[in-house]
Each structure stands twice: as C-alpha cells, then as structure tokens.
Amino acid sequence: MRPIAIIGIGQTKIDEQWDKSIREIAAEAIFAALKDARRESAEGIFIGNMMSGIINNQNNLGPLVADWAGLKVPAVKVDAACGSGGAAFRSGLIAVASGELESALVVGVEKMTDRHPHEVTAALATAADADYEIEMGVSFVGLNALIMRRYMYEYGWKHADFAPFAINAHANALHNPFARLHNKITLDDFEKSSMIATPINLLDASPIGDGAAAMYIVPAETLQGGTRILIAGSASATDTIAIHNRSDPLFLAAAYKSSQEVYRQAGIGPGDIDVFELHDAFTIMSALSLEACGFAERGQGPRLGLDGAITPTGHIPVMTRGGLKARGHPVGATGIYQLVEVVQQLRGECGDTQVPEARIGMAQNIGGSGATIITHILRRE
Amino acid sequence: MRPIAIIGIGQTKIDEQWDKSIREIAAEAIFAALKDARRESAEGIFIGNMMSGIINNQNNLGPLVADWAGLKVPAVKVDAACGSGGAAFRSGLIAVASGELESALVVGVEKMTDRHPHEVTAALATAADADYEIEMGVSFVGLNALIMRRYMYEYGWKHADFAPFAINAHANALHNPFARLHNKITLDDFEKSSMIATPINLLDASPIGDGAAAMYIVPAETLQGGTRILIAGSASATDTIAIHNRSDPLFLAAAYKSSQEVYRQAGIGPGDIDVFELHDAFTIMSALSLEACGFAERGQGPRLGLDGAITPTGHIPVMTRGGLKARGHPVGATGIYQLVEVVQQLRGECGDTQVPEARIGMAQNIGGSGATIITHILRRE
DSSP, X not given: OOOEEEEEEEEOOOBOOTTSOHHHHHHHHHHHHHHHHTOXXXXXXEEEOSSHHHXXXXXXXXXXXXXXXXXXXXXXXXXXXXXXXXHHHHHHHHHHHTTSOSOEXXXXXXXOTTSOHHHHHHHHHTTSOTTTTGGGTOOHHHHHHHHHHHHHHHHOOOGGGXXXXXXXXXXXXXXXXXXXXXXXXXXXXXXXXXXXETTEEGGGBOOOXXXXXXXXXXXXXXXXXXXXXXXXXXXXXXXXXXXXXXXXXXXXXXXXXXXXXXXXXXXXXXXXXXXXXXXXXXHHHHHHHHHHTTSSOTTOHHHHHHTTTTSTTSSSOBOTTOIIIIIOOOGGGHHHHHHHHHHXXXXXXXXXXXXXXXXXXXXXXXXXXTTEEEEEEEEEO | OOOEEEEEEEEOXXXXXXXXXXXXXXXXXXXXXXXXXXXSOOSOEEEEOSSHHHHSSOOOHHHHHHHHTTOOSOEEEEEBTBTHHHHHHHHHHHHHHTTSOSOEEEEEEEOOTTSOHHHHHHHHHTTSOTTTTGGGTOOHHHHHHHHHHHHHXXXXXXXXXXXXXXXXXXXXXXXXXXXXXXXXXXXXXXXXXXXXXXXXXXXXXXXXXBEEEXXXXXXXXXXXXXXXXXXXXXXXXXXXXXXXXXXXTXXXXXXXXXXXXHHHHHTOOGGGOSEEEOOOSBHHHHHHHXXXXXXXXXXXXXXXXXXXXXXXXXXXXBOTTOIIIIIXXXXXXXXXHHHHHHHHHHHTOOGGGOOTTOXXXXXXXXXXXXXXXXXXXXXXX
C-alpha cells in the first residue's frame, strides 16, 4: 500500500458543551481540519464514536455528520469502545492507502455530559463484558481498580507511586487550550482526592467530556516536497474482553502485539520514539502501556514517572498535551485527539510542552480494559 | 486493488433466540462460514451491528466475538444503522483487497428480542435524525409511512398494489430454513392485516429478530481454478438523514449513486442483474430501490410486482430467500444475510426459489430511511 500523510488536524475544546449537538461538535472539528489542510471536501468520512446510540439516541452518525458538514460523501462509523478513534483512523488509513479513496476525513466525536452520571457509567460499562463482568456488579472503573490493586500487590508499589502520571498530565494540560482541566495538582492533592473504587482515586481517573477531533489524510505521493507527517505504522490487536479470562491480567497482550507490529513496520524500536500519547484512562493503564510497549520492564512502569522520564524533557514523554487525565476523555474521540497531539508535537507547535526535536511519535488507543488496542506511529520527514 | 472471492458463508435461523447470547449467535454463523470455507481462522474480523450497546448493554463486539469464537485476531465493529452489515462487508473487502489482510471474516449480528417492543422501537429510531425527526414524535415506521403516503398520492397507487412485494417474500421464505416466517400470505391477508402507521400494515413491514450471518473472503488470486464467486462492485453513498431535508423524498439518491458506481465497476447495467436482494424493510422501500437502481421508471416500481417480474422466474427476482419481510430483519445482520443469499443463488443452492442460470447478483443494504446505502455486485466465474 502507498504511504499516507496527515495534512490537516482539528479539535474542539473538551468540555460540557450543552449548547451544541453531537453533529455540531463533529463539524467544528471537521471544519478546523479542512481549513488546516486547505481543502474543501474529502472522498470519505470515517467516524469514531462509542455511545451516541445510548447517550444521544442517535446512530447512523455517518450521514448525520457528513450532511451537517455539507459533505455528502460516503461516511461510516467505526466502533471499538474507547478505542473507536484509533479504529476509525485505521479504517480511513486503509481506504486511502489501498487506492479506494484519494482523501479521507477521520473524526472522533463523543457527547457524554447531557445525561445523569449513572447513565454515563452504565454506557461506559458496555466496553466490558456485559454477561460475565457487568452483570456481576462490577463497573468499568471497578475492573481497572481490580487490576491496579493486584499490580500494587504483585510488584510492591504504593498508591503515591502512580502520582507522577497524573501530575505530569495536569502540568502539561495547562498549556493546551483544548484541554478540559487546567489545574496544576500536587502529590498531596493526588493522595487526598476522593476515592472512587479503591485504590483508584479521583485523580487516578480521567474525566469524560464532550468533544471532537479530526484529521485529513492523503497519499503522500500527492504532496510537493516540504516537511511531511507520514504514518509509519498502524496495527490493531485484540485480547479477551473479560479480565478474569486473561492468562495474565497485569500484561496488556494486545498492546504488546500491536506495538511490536508498528515497530516492525516503521523499522524502529521503543528507543526511537520521541513522544508517546498513551491511553491513561486510569494511572494504572499508563504503567501497563509503558511496559507492554517496551519502555519498562514488567512491573516497573511507575519507575518512569518517579524518575521524571515521562515529562516533555524526559526520555519518554507521555501525555504531553494533558492525556486522557487532564485533556479529557470523550471516549470515542480520544484516539483522534491522541493522533492530533502527536502531529502537533511533530510540527513543533506545542510551546511550553514541546518535546525537543520530536520526529517520531506513537499513539495508543485502548478499547475496554485492554481488549482492543490500536497503535500508530507517525514520522516527520 | 486485487479481486476478492467469497469462499465461505454461514447463517443462523432468524428467531427469538432467548437461550443464546449475542456472542453465541455470532459465533454460530462464524463457525458455519469457516466450515464452508474449510478454514480454521482469518486474519481479521469485521462485525456489522447496530444496537448491541442499547439493547444488549454490550459494545466492544470486536474482541467479544473474536475471543468467543476462539480467534484472537484484530476485530472491529462497523455501524451504519440497518446498513451496518453492508458497511462491515465493504470494510473487510477493502482491507483484503488492499493487501493489508490475506483473509477476513465479516459477520453481521443482532439480538433484538430480549427487550420490550417499545425499547426496540426506540432503538430502531436511532437510525433516524434524533433532533429533528424523533424528537418531534415520529417513529421509524412513521417516517416510512410518510414516504409511502406521499408516493401513493403522487403516483396514484393504492395500498393493494404493494401486496406482491410481501406475497413474493413470504412465498420464497417457505423454502428458506433460516427464515423467521414460514407462512404463505394472500392479497386478502395483506389488506386485512393490522395497521401500524397508515398506510403501512403489518404485512408491509419486516419483522425484527435475533440472528447472524457470516462470510469468508480471500484474494481471488489464491484460489486454484474452479468456479469462483467474485465481488464485481462495491460502493457506499450517503444522503441527508432527515427526510424533510431531501430535495426529493421519493427518490433514493444514495441508492442511485451507489448502484451507478457498482454498475460502472462491474461494467454492466441493470439488465445484466440476475437476482437482486434489496432492502425491503417496508414494501415502499422495494419500489423505491427498484426505481433508483434502474429497474423501473420513477413511480413505477409497484408495476414490477403486479406484473410478476420480481418472482424467482421473473426478469428481476427480488427477496428470493424471503427478504427482510419474511426471512426477517435483525438490523445490523441484514446486509450480510443479503450477501449470503446472493452467494447461494450464484452457487445454485436455492432449490425451489433458485433463479435459473443466476450468474450476477446484487445486494443493497440501507441504513435509515435512505441515508446510508451500500450496494454490492457479485459475479460467478
């Protein structure tokens, strides 16, 4: 397949956007990406979204968004729970790389804050195994809490050891105007924040929100010289959805598989990654992602936080625009926000949280507690 | 892109399957397709489904189904409301045709009968425009009733003129063991059936159900001689989702666009189609599909039914295995059932409803009241 370049990005601020419908939020990101790409339309639209059918009473987002944006082109929604953005990007990528389309807009969108929190909690739980996990009374945060508790027990970490993931995310989000949260936090704040599901505190967990992010992709061969942002690797992998059925619930097998595959495609290893936008829905997931992708030994993920390696000037910067933790986690849109932020880093547009000389970036989007994991590597050339 | 062949098909009976979960139903169709293809696994799984998040409290169907079927390969769900099956097939097709995968399973699945009918009606309504149609109190069948009433007024048809579509579907379903309904109906039954939303009677409307259908696709170049079923055309198009915003609500513009595109790809015209599995969610949609795809002049679709052209021995056989009307309409699975049935026709496996010498077949899957329309042409060689 032919190489693909990203020529446009767009995003909305993540917030409680009660005055806008889901189609308006999606179109806002699309218009920004079109403007950035200097294009007026695209041959296809791929939409990442998880819960519009449940929360917004709206399926069929493809034609809804295409029509509202004034682009009556083929459009489809791709769903992989919280990994929907990454999955939609991969679908659009294959469609353009194959020659089926000459351009595509990929947009991730989610509007979650119009409903009562217990309805949103129920909707988020649809990412887990309804029959064998949710029916037993465990929530999605509860599943992550089980993983975190076991991890702390197996490897001897205490709760405060996860604080650097949240502190770094909040510090970086201060410089991202699109981020939901703009408050610096301290170790003391982290330790004293409200308990959600032991050992997960409020500051271990990412906030939901309404938002959309979009990208415009074309075949690289159509660009005339200049700096280009190319997709150097794209892979998806699945694992058992219920954590009790995994042979090792403390290892993200699908993150390992998909990251190994993108390293192979890009001809690089973890040491070559300049910036890594990972899926920090909960602090424990940051540790597990870093380990599965080869940045830390098994059980040693928190060490990278404690050593300062994850800050923008560290050797493996993560959540440089705030991550899920502080930029926010509009679930089906998150995967596109991550990719947009990697592009911002590779373009050198990140100001105070710019990773010096960033040339290769990775984004990893997770659906469920590790069931679907989609990894992409982008490279500036 | 390289030509693609269908080497395996599978389906479950459409019914109220209260003793099986959605993953079990999906896996039953997958196992049948694998057996038919004489394969043990595939490199990717594409799942068409519309409402599992709403009705089954289950998103993330990709890893759920892949894991349950014992195939831990990349898997994703594609959603285009009632057009989800066709959209998933097109995604799988592009992935294999592009060289990204060497084989794929595409499965459409829906489990709709565990909930109260009013919940299912609400879930079906998510295929329409939530803000501008559903919020005003119109249901999905209500939207189709508005179209049908206007069509009857504009072109002078009476309700009984639509009966042949339903009578033909029920007659054909008698010979399909996987069909939901196995009862012959008469013109008298049609006229006397209960009113749902005037002018739509119970016998104008397709029944929902639980079911799954699956297909196994590979690059045609990997097959050694013999008869092959190839995909000769694949296209998707979108229209305005709300019918009041269409310049002409009596013309399926997206059916016209996608059928013209597949005719062009296949190098044929409507006169070359031996069998056409269309999306007869309501009898009015049969008429509109036949017109938009070039089988009848504007406003003359019902004539094909009255003249007997739509039966298996007519010149444009439709719903040869029962169609949505009598085979049943498990919404996100329907698009794959249609394709499976076209394959059965091209293989000559349809017994009493076999279309003589069927060599080229078309399947058309509709999401919403014409918002997303995906059309495929298959050819036996």
